[in-house]
Amino acid sequence: MKFKLGEFVRFIDENREGYITRIIDDQVVAVTGDDDFEIPVAVSNLARVHGHMANAVEADFGTGLEEEELSAAEFSTKGISIAFVQDLNKGSLVHFYLVNETSFELLVTLTTVRKDDYKGEFAAKLGPLSITKMHTASLPELDLWPKFLVDVLTFTSSNIKPLKPINLEYRFKAKDFSDNKKTIPFIKQQGWILQLDEPEVKIDVQKLKESFYNQPKSEENKVDKPQREIDLHIEKLRDDHQFLSKSEILNIQLAEFHSKLAAAIVHKFPDIVFIHGVGNGVLRDNIHKALGKHSQVRTFKDAQREKFGYGATEVIFKI
The missing domain is CATH 2.30.30 (SH3 type barrels.)
Structure with a gap:
């Protein structure tokens, strides 16, 4: 089964x-x-368990409104995105939704890629002004997520020029889920939004020429230099921690961990300490799991027990 x-x-x-x-x-x-x-x-x-709704978002959206003849002034051509919504029951799960705020019908496919292995995950037609679920993934296992390929075609019987096909190849990182959540169209829930139909970037040739004469900033200057000891206790990260669920707390702590780990590597730290506490060991286990697979980490161990007890991990980077 x-x-x-x-x-x-x-x-x-x-x-x-x-x-x-x-x-x-x-x-x-x-x-x-x-x-x-x-x-x-x-x-x-x-x-x-049949009939048990895992998430309130799982309501039947249908396929959206039936397409009707619209004038150019009435026709909306903007608003194709992917929304990421945490499961209401288990916040460690993230549901991927395709959101169509346009007047087009959409033909969409989602494929995952692990090395050279391709797997079709989803294919459907989505009507105007509608939303549909495409995929579910575990947020704590973000480092293990495959690359996602999303292809979208637009269609209408109205006298409107279709949009250029959308071809997205994306590998998600912790920073994608570190921004503030927004209200997702069509559902009264908060989540993260990845806009698929952003306008094409127009290159200013003059500014491009001028940039050749400017000294580029180093990567170290673009990324804030972290402290050598990072406290991941939730009360140090969020003032509203008493209103957060256990899964939301864990996701925030892991996002902070990945962010500071990346910053330490950019600034060429020889080592860094993460203070995670003892608790039930879930945060510690997730951190150790990520460190064990990280290509830039030489080793990791319990930090000074006389200073941190058993609630901190020291990370030593490759030189």
Whole structure:
């Protein structure tokens, strides 16, 4: 039985249920219950709970409005984007939605690429002024996300010139989810928006020539230099932390970790310390998992225990 991220399932041999928050392989998935503990489970030991809505966003949007003949003044040609919305039940999951605020019908495909392996994930026709879900991914595993290929064609029977085909190749980074959230069109939820139909950049030839005579700024000057000790306790990062869920707190902490780790590499730090605390160990485990796969990290270890106890990790970079 094939399961998807975000599905609500029940254990067959014990009184336990939860949401699928990670696909480990074809035979094993990770399930997170109300206690926020993630447990690897064989798919053969799970049953899908039908009729359980994993996310309030999962309402039936349909395919949008039926296309009708519109005049050029009435016809909207702007507003094609991808929205990223955290699951209401498990904030570690992020749902990808294609948003169509135009009067065009859209033909859209989504393909993922891992090395040379291509996998078609989604294909559909989307009507004017509508939204549809395309994909779901685990935000803490952002470093493991594949490259995404999105292709969009516009169509209308009205006397309107179609837009140029949209061909997006994108690999997401932590900074893509560090900006403030915005209200997503058609649904009353906050999320991040990636605009697909941005206008083409017009090159100013004169300014381009002038730039050849200007000394370019180094990458170090573009990125703020971080402290050598980064405190990831949520009260140090957000004033409104008491209103955040556990999953939102974790995502904020991980975004800060990735941001400061990248800044330390840019400024050629020999090492840096991340203070994550002890707690239930989830933040520490996510940090260690990311560090273990990072090409610029030589090693990492517990920082000075006499100073930090067991709640900090020292990262040593390759020279």
